[in-house]
Amino acid sequence: MTLLRNRLLLVLSLLAGFAPGLAQAHKFWLLPSSTVLSGEGDWVTVDAARSNDPFIFNHNRMGLDGLQIRAPDGRTVAPENLQEMEIRSVFDVQINQPGSWKIAVVDDGLFARYERNGESHRWRGTAAAFKSEVPADADKLRVSERISRAEVFVTSGAPSREALEPTGRGLELVPQTHFNDLYAGETARFTLLLDGKPASGVDVEIIPGGGRYRDALNSMKLRSGDKGLIEITWPRAGMYYLEASVSDQQTSSEAASQRRLTYVATLEVLPL
Template sequence: MPIIEKDPMPFSHRFSTIAPVLGSLAAATLVASPALAHSPYLLPNGFVLDKEDHVTVEASFSEHVFVPTIAMQSDDFHLVGPDEKAVPLKPVALRDLVILEAPLPADGTYRLTSGERQGRVAKAALIDGTWEFVAPNRPLPAGVVPVEMQSVTKAEAYVTRGKPGDAALAPSGKGIEYRALTHPSLIRAGQPAEFELLFDGKPLANADVEVEEARAGQVENRRLPIITSDARGRFTISAPEPGLYFAMTRHRVGVIGAQPARSYTYALTYSVTN
């Protein structure tokens, strides 16, 4: 039996050290403050690994990112490996979070993902060019008709065993997602990390990206200034210091043909080093 080298640092200690160290009817974009909505996240217990044959992942929703509140349920938890093959992951559900064990059989970069998961359906209305969820008793402007809107979320993270690779970085072409132009395992503090924001495989311009740096033991994480994607859907994040970071974008689209209105959320967890 081969000997697997384990990280001697327990997860709780590892977190405490790296955390201080994250307008038409057809389509409209809206970003909500994480403090006002539960944010989805995946949190692996390591991002850059040596010889480990697996990584353990926490999946949850939270009002304070990386403090689990609601266990994330999905029928499509999987990883995409260096061979670009999707491997289903079996979740173990607890009350506040889900635990996944993802195999890392070979060197390279792996994409961990919840897949697209459908959440609640609620009333929404296009008000002054922005889609908003509306309470049943809320008065609406004249001519504004609410529709049923389906929430769709996807949370992802990347881990690398040994030498980084690019195969797992290829976008799925479905829903909202970030294409990493700077390798996620090579993001450095004080240096720009470039991404491309995509929706159904096409660049999504003028969309907001919210970024937080996790602060273990603090009442609030540190929020970076809002970033907006450019005309090519590209945006750059510059982390001020090493640590654990969380980036998220929400995008809402109205009824298109037979497709219902949808509220998409994409979230990426990544680590920044010196």
């Protein structure tokens, strides 16, 4: 049964594009219908997908098991109309509280590769499930910890900061310039955190959406500076994909020797 289940997981994780060791992992991203709202109780619908091209649905849905919606008062809110479809997932959120909301899909767990009876296996799951699901006597066992976050931010009325507080785990971005106060031609400042502490010297890539309609990717590459500072001057209005990733050995599970951390945010820049 365990073997079958592991095989199933292997197939599922391959399907979901989770398989490590592939030279190029697909990007994962959320795409909100709006980020700045007025009035009361308006709705936002959010797409979630994995693909090489930000905001273009051409590969696979993003699983939503790790979906976390934090309202301005800090409470967790359940999504509505959640559906994991073929090449995208989707859910709705009623923005029924003024202030800023954080919508995140968090993937926090272990990834294992091992051999047993001459066959190679891949396993993915929580640290708690690891002991019972991965045979202790497996050959060539290699375990890594993976924490990835994809986030979007929505503000109704005046921006607030409570829901944007970092969790202190993995790579995260905190605003100096509010995430819903971004305008073409202006410079935004954010702080990149690793386990809640400023992370300097981390590569960050920013890709504007709409890549299908131009020849160049127009990606902006920068590195977080002193105290984790990132400064971005937005060339034009639109949706932007921001990604940062690092690897280290600061694992929280004894079983894992390596840790891979990825942070992705989708940011909307408005015209002046």
